[in-house]
Amino acid sequence: MMLQIEHLNIAFPNPKGHFEAVKDFSLHVEEGQVIGIVGESGSGKSMTAHAIMGLLDRKSVKVSGSIRFEGVELLDLTRTQMRSYQGKDLSIIFQEPMTSLNPTMKIGPQVEEALRIHTKMPPKERKQRALEAMALAGLPNGEQLYHQYPHQLSGGMRQRVMIAAALVLRPKLLIADEPTTALDVTIQAQILDTLREINRKEGIAILFISHDLGVIRALCHHVVVMQQGEIVEAGDVEQVFHHPQQGYTQRLIASRPTRTKLKAGGSHG
Amino acid sequence: MMKTLVKRVLLLIATLLLVTILAFVAFSIIPGDPTSSILGVEATPEQIAALRDRLGLNLPIWQRYLHWLGGLLTGDLGESYNYGMPVAQLLATCVTHTLTLAVLAFVLIVAISLPLGIIAARYEGGVVDRVLTILNQITMSVPNFVAGILLVYVFGLVLRLFQPGAIVSPQTGWGPYLWYMLFPALAVALPRSAMTVKMLRGAILSELGQDYIRTAYSKGNSKSSALWRHVLRNAMIPVVTFLAMTVADIMAGSIVVEQVFGIPGLGKMLVTSIGNRDYPVVQAIVVLIATVVVVCNFAADLLYRVMDPRLRGR
Ligand SMILES: Nc1ncnc2c1ncn2[C@@H]1O[C@H](COP(=O)(O)OP(=O)(O)O)[C@@H](O)[C@H]1O
Ligand SMILES: [Mg+2]
Numbered sequence: 001m002m003l004q005i006e007h008l009n010i011a012f013p014n015p016k017g018h019f020e021a022v023k024d025f026s027l028h029v030e031e032g033q034v035i036g037i038v039g040e041s042g043s044g045k046s047m048t049a050h051a052i053m054g055l056l057d058r059k060s061v062k063v064s065g066s067i068r069f070e071g072v073e074l075l076d077l078t079r080t081q082m083r084s085y086q087g088k089d090l091s092i093i094f095q096e097p098m099t100s101l102n103p104t105m106k107i108g109p110q111v112e113e114a115l116r117i118h119t120k121m122p123p124k125e126r127k128q129r130a131l132e133a134m135a136l137a138g139l140p141n142g143e144q145l146y147h148q149y150p151h152q153l154s155g156g157m158r159q160r161v162m163i164a165a166a167l168v169l170r171p172k173l174l175i176a177d178e179p180t181t182a183l184d185v186t187i188q189a190q191i192l193d194t195l196r197e198i199n200r201k202e203g204i205a206i207l208f209i210s211h212d213l214g215v216i217r218a219l220c221h222h223v224v225v226m227q228q229g230e231i232v233e234a235g236d237v238e239q240v241f242h243h244p245q246q247g248y249t250q251r252l253i254a255s256r257p258t259r260t261k262l263k264a265g266g267s268h269g
Numbered sequence: 270m271m272k273t274l275v276k277r278v279l280l281l282i283a284t285l286l287l288v289t290i291l292a293f294v295a296f297s298i299i300p301g302d303p304t305s306s307i308l309g310v311e312a313t314p315e316q317i318a319a320l321r322d323r324l325g326l327n328l329p330i331w332q333r334y335l336h337w338l339g340g341l342l343t344g345d346l347g348e349s350y351n352y353g354m355p356v357a358q359l360l361a362t363c364v365t366h367t368l369t370l371a372v373l374a375f376v377l378i379v380a381i382s383l384p385l386g387i388i389a390a391r392y393e394g395g396v397v398d399r400v401l402t403i404l405n406q407i408t409m410s411v412p413n414f415v416a417g418i419l420l421v422y423v424f425g426l427v428l429r430l431f432q433p434g435a436i437v438s439p440q441t442g443w444g445p446y447l448w449y450m451l452f453p454a455l456a457v458a459l460p461r462s463a464m465t466v467k468m469l470r471g472a473i474l475s476e477l478g479q480d481y482i483r484t485a486y487s488k489g490n491s492k493s494s495a496l497w498r499h500v501l502r503n504a505m506i507p508v509v510t511f512l513a514m515t516v517a518d519i520m521a522g523s524i525v526v527e528q529v530f531g532i533p534g535l536g537k538m539l540v541t542s543i544g545n546r547d548y549p550v551v552q553a554i555v556v557l558i559a560t561v562v563v564v565c566n567f568a569a570d571l572l573y574r575v576m577d578p579r580l581r582g583r
Contacts, residue, residue: 053487087488099480104502117489149578
């Protein structure tokens with residue numbers, strides 16, 4: 001078992017006690033699997049993702065339970081120890097492609113940053129690896145993009161740059177936190193294709209987060225459904241899609257005609 | 270980028286021309302006759318007429334302006350009515366004093382506020398940050414001439430690190446000269462440094478909350494490397510603009526603080542010359558100060574564009 005989350009609780013202390021954003025959350029991810037987390041906005045998906053990545057503020061957020069990665073309890077690691085996983089074995093891309101890149105840094109250095117942090121690779125080799133990662137992320141003109149700034153790129157391109165940066169060290173798990181929510185539907189479909197390719201070619205496991213079960217179905221084998229911080233349903237994605245046990249889950253299937261473009265492996269809608 | 274640069278330079282030239290027009294016209298139309306302060310009250314009308322003729326005061330204003338501007342462009346600032354010597358020669362030492370003071374103050378502001386702003390933000394809420402916040406509050410509310418008086422008292426009269434009023438000339442040695450200038454420069458710099466620290470701290474904290482910093486952490490950056498590699502350049506963009514605007518303030522502050530420290534700089538000369546209606550001197554000083562401010566703003570604008578790629582080519 002690569003990633004094993006057991007009884008995860010995430011709470012924000014406030015004057016009235018604390019607010020529990022995630023309650024008793026458990027999830028397993030095997031090597032090379034594509035697992036989905038679906039839930040309405042505010043159901044705790046991003047908090048879960050950030051907890052796995054070690055991105056939650058240690059002072060203001062209380063995290064308990066267990067997150068084991070390859071047998072190592074991540075919640076017991078110091079910040080410095082956790083850093084050796086960030087961008088190396090564990091990577092993440094975010095919902096906001098427009099603001100997730102540094103506006104004053106060129107694309108190239110941003111894509112190869114994890115290499116600079118985690119390896120002693122010489123600059124030339126780093127660039128080579130960055131270009132490869134960009135090609136894998138669906139950016140064939142990496143050589144040209146390398147010297148450009150984020151504002152010169154569209155949202156879809158920026159998200160691909162984020163994907164390339166996340167892939168540059170070939171992580172074991174890529175967390176994709178609503179990577180296409182801010183993008184238009186055609187771009188969304190293309191990026192999902194790219195993620196599917198990445199999983200197939202490189203064997204990188206993906207934890208894919210969305211508020212749309214239709215999108216999850218286009219990509220994932222297995223899904224957990226979250227509502228107000230708790231898992232309300234879990235199982236094989238086709239099973240959940242066709243026979244949702246909860247009215248809540250039913251409502252997460254967006255009725256968009258473009259959904260058929262998402263190569264869901266069969267007709268639906 | 271090239272086209273923008275040309276446009277900016279043209280704008281700079283136009284601004285400077287406007288400054289010369291304003292400086293010239295303003296002091297030509299205010300009431301008062303320079304001849305009376307030169308010749309005294311008991312001068313005969315013939316003497317006055319002869320002097321007005323010699324000074325060119327009977328020519329139409331635009332002709333006088335063009336003549337004066339022509340001189341400016343060739344480095345001839347005219348002759349002082351009062352001292353009967355070339356303005357350039359008259360102003361040389363005053364300019365040295367005031368510009369040295371201003372440059373020193375600017376260097377101090379940068380040297381004080383950049384490290385302190387970074388430390389305050391890096392260790393937000395820590396002891397240093399809290400002490401700095403209080404110090405800032407105090408320093409910001411003290412006007413520079415009050416700071417000057419305090420510095421004269423503490424460093425001059427009590428600690429005797431320098432002798433107030435006994436300015437050392439740069440001919441005697443730049444070391445002692447700069448040492449004397451350090452104290453007035455500090456008086457000019459302190460209030461502005463406090464503001465810059467506050468501004469930089471705020472800019473860094475606001476950048477630290479941006480999405481791209483979360484990305485930086487997700488790649489394995491430590492807090493320090495996120496700060497140095499990602500935050501600082503972005504946080505410096507507003508600070509550079511602020512520092513450029515500070516130049517005007519420093520010039521004004523220097524002129525005030527000079528009086529406290531007994532430095533015969535532009536401030537003293539300006540006041541004396543306005544009193545004497547010595548317009549060539551007044552106009553030269555005004556143009557000089559305005560040019561420093563305008564050119565610094567121009568430089569800041571260029572730097573701003575270099576630092577923020579989103580603005581390049583606009
Ligand atoms: N810093 C915070 N302090 C308090 N509550 C927070 C904070 N950040 C997020 N939350 C709350 O945690 C819940 C889960 O948020 P999130 O995981 O971002 O939801 P989503 O499923 O949309 O990604 C939301 O109700 C949100 O309001
Ligand atoms: Mg979210």
